[in-house]
Amino acid sequence: MTHDAKHAVPAPIQKTLPIVGSDERFPVRRIYCVGRNYVAHVREMGGDETRDFPLIFQKPADSVVQDGDVVPYPPKTDNFHFELELMVVMKSGGYNIPEDEALSHVFGYGICLDMTRRTLLDTPDGPRLPWELKKSFDHSAPLGPIYPVEQVGHPSSGSIRLEVDGVAKQDSDLNLMIWRTPEIISTLSRYFSLEPGDVIMTGTPDGVGPVLPGNVLVGSIDTLGTLTVTIGEPAVASAA
Numbered sequence: 001m002t003h004d005a006k007h008a009v010p011a012p013i014q015k016t017l018p019i020v021g022s023d024e025r026f027p028v029r030r031i032y033c034v035g036r037n038y039v040a041h042v043r044e045m046g047g048d049e050t051r052d053f054p055l056i057f058q059k060p061a062d063s064v065v066q067d068g069d070v071v072p073y074p075p076k077t078d079n080f081h082f083e084l085e086l087m088v089v090m091k092s093g094g095y096n097i098p099e100d101e102a103l104s105h106v107f108g109y110g111i112c113l114d115m116t117r118r119t120l121l122d123t124p125d126g127p128r129l130p131w132e133l134k135k136s137f138d139h140s141a142p143l144g145p146i147y148p149v150e151q152v153g154h155p156s157s158g159s160i161r162l163e164v165d166g167v168a169k170q171d172s173d174l175n176l177m178i179w180r181t182p183e184i185i186s187t188l189s190r191y192f193s194l195e196p197g198d199v200i201m202t203g204t205p206d207g208v209g210p211v212l213p214g215n216v217l218v219g220s221i222d223t224l225g226t227l228t229v230t231i232g233e234p235a236v237a238s239a240a
């Protein structure tokens with residue numbers, strides 16, 4: 001099949017993100033996520049280990065929600081949580097990237113939300129089950145504008161803060177990440193070939209909690225602006 005062959009069904013739309021100070025857009029290839037990466041959040045989730053192997057999962061690239069858009073309340077939960085995180089986006093990569101070379105593959109940074117069905121209704125649950133149903137659903141990845149490295153360097157400390165309807169819910173500092181950005185990139189690259197367009201969510205600090213339709217979420221990280229989304233009415237009629 002040649003690349004200009006007709007598709008049998010409509011081709012997926014490539015999600016892209018705005019780049020601050022540029023007319024170009026950043027095409028999203030994959031969204032990797034790291035869980036349990038701030039000690040205080042590990043503890044609020046009932047854990048006590050601080051240096052376990054990082055918990056790694058993915059969200060589908062078509063789950064991206066743009067800054068300013070609506071996140072429909074998802075089906076099969078009554079406990080829909082925000083997790084505000086530092087986003088790292090890649091301009092290059094490959095396998096087996098050494099830690100001391102990792103940052104040279106970073107295109108830029110931004111703010112993201114790892115929206116989570118913390119509780120699943122009428123669904124088997126347990127530590128042995130994969131996280132897709134809780135993490136990898138439609139509209140689960142609000143991603144903010146990208147700030148290129150040339151503008152902001154490599155943020156490793158600074159305020160990370162989320163407000164819901166103007167009330168602070170998460171208020172921490174990037175320097176409390178257990179696995180630092182170079183370690184995350186190096187570790188991921190031992191299992192996956194990182195490629196241009198890859199996005200990495202680096203884990204959330206403590207203070208996660210539930211939201212409801214109508215809530216307005218505003219995340220901010222020092223030097224990386226803000227990310228705003230509104231929780232919308234249920235995506236499908238409630239038939240839990």
Ligand code: MN
Nearest residue numbers: 083114203204
């Ligand atoms: Mn997370």
